[in-house]
Amino acid sequence: GEVHEVWFDGANGEGPNGKKQIYDWDAILKTIRRLQPKAVTAIMGDDVRWVGNERGIGRETEWSATALMPHSYAGADESYAKLGIKGTGKDLGSRALLEKAPALYWYPSEVDVSIRPGWFYHAEQDNQVKSLAHLTDIYFKSVGYNSVLLLNIPPDRRGLIHENDANRIKELASYVKKTFADNQVEKGNAAWTAKAGESKVYKLKKDALVNTFLIQEDISKGQRIEDFTIEVFTNRAWRHVAEGTTVGYKRLVRFSDSKAEKLRVTVNAARGTANISNIGLYYAQPLTEKNVKVKLSDVSVKDWKTVGMPAEAANAIDGDPQTVWTAKALTPLVVDMGKASEVIGFSYAPAQKEDLTGTIYKYNFYVSIDGKNWTKCDAGGEFSNIMHNPVPYFVRFGKKYPARYFKLEPAAEINNKPATTVGEVGILLK
Structure with missing residues (x-):
């Protein structure tokens, strides 16, 4: 049958005399190309490289055109040393690196991870199969980062894929298929x-x-x-x-x-x-991972203080979305962060409770250096769909605003009621 990929792990066994094994890569690769011409050779091969971790996470900046010479090529170690790079490095294809590189290789990244805690089957791990939310995050951070995803699913002692693993893979396939079935862009596939x-x-x-x-x-x-x-x-x-x-x-x-x-x-x-x-x-249906804390702010809230507000308002900036600030009117939240930063956005977490009264639907967001002169930020002004999807929303402005103070001003509540609730507000710097 057809072999799709031949994996040459980076581990390098040592012989009985303690010397590093030397492999005849030319003979190995020629044999593969003769017997399985469509097979991809990975990791130590010259078709697909290892991303550098086994967590299923790729690089946000991932160049398939890279200065990294495949390890099976003669002189690879010398090339790495000269350029100061390695397969686990963050930068493998920037212009600065290419200026120094004598050659460029089409050598795309492959992300590998196991659906279980380890690579092999253990009965005691039958209930430790990665959740759909976790696998979906891996998909977006591998396939969605210009990488190939290799998801390990170990056979059990019967020689079969365990039911828990099989069901989770079906869930993932169904989720991905449903998410990308309906493109909202007209003529998006036009070159x-x-x-x-x-x-x-x-x-x-x-x-x-x-x-x-x-x-x-x-x-x-x-x-x-x-x-x-x-x-x-x-x-x-x-x-x-x-x-x-x-x-x-x-x-x-x-x-x-x-x-x-x-x-x-x-x-x-x-x-x-x-x-x-x-x-x-x-539209990707939101998935939540139990016991996983979402990072809401790039700036520590430790020194933040509300300005001209009741003591309860501190619940909106204490780093805990479970503690809630509630006001019986559309009341702005004004905060002094203690020092100035270059702000590019903010987050708003609604109250995590069944009663969503006070959840902000429309808003204005302002920043200030002195707490007196305010600049209105260029933001959408609406938390779309928050009534049906009350999760943290992240707003990015598209430019930086210098700010020590910020003000979140509610313009409308989800049901047009005179009320405001805030689980948490955070500031984004990147």
Whole structure:
């Protein structure tokens, strides 16, 4: 039968005399290509490289065109030493690195992880199969980061895939299929050649609710995109929702639920002309992982203080979304962070309870250096779908604002009631 991949693990066994094993790579690879010409050789092979960890997490900036020489090539160790790089490094394809590199290789990343705690089957781990939420996060941070995902599923003592593993894989397949079945972008698969600085506007289906962006390059023509920005047109204005660096075969970007009428994609930087083959906007049903804490702020709340507010308002900035600040009116939350930062966004976590009264639907967000002169931030002004999906929302402005103080001003409650509740507010710096 057909062999899809031949894995040469990076582990290097030693012989009885204690010397490092030397492999005849030329003979090994020629044999594979003669017997299985379609097979990919991985890790120590020259088709697919190891991402550098076994957690299932790729790099947000992942170049398939890399200065990293395949390890099976003669002189690989010398090349690594000269360039100061290794397979586990963060930078394998930046312009600064390529300026020093004598050659460039098409050597895409493969992310490996096991569906269980270990690589082999153990009966006591039958209830430790990774959750759907965990596997979905792995999918977005591997396939969605321009990598191949190799998910290990060990056979049990019967020589079969255990029922728990099989059921979880079916759940994952169903989730991915459902998520990407309905592209809200019209004519998103039309080819687009873009130079740095160019944008393209796409029409969306009516009443589009989205939280996931997809972009793909035609990699038969190489990998070119270095930086891109995503904006949606909502409430009669363009709003920044997310950004990214490399694209390659596939890049997936998640953001908070947003209602959108149009999409604008801007290629901020590229190596020559980018060849974009597909653009998509989708809605991925939120999944929650029990006992996993979501990071809501890039700035420590330790020194934060509310300004001109009752003591209970501190519940909104204590780092715990379970403690709630409640007001019987649409009351702004004003906070002194203690020192100035370059703010690019904020997070809002609604109260984690059955009664959602007071949940903010529409808002304004302001920043200030002195607490007296306020600047209104360029934000969407609406937590779309928060009534049906009361999870933390992350808002990014698309530019930096210097701020020591911030003010979250509720403009409307989900049911137009005169009330405000805040589980937690955080500040984003990246």
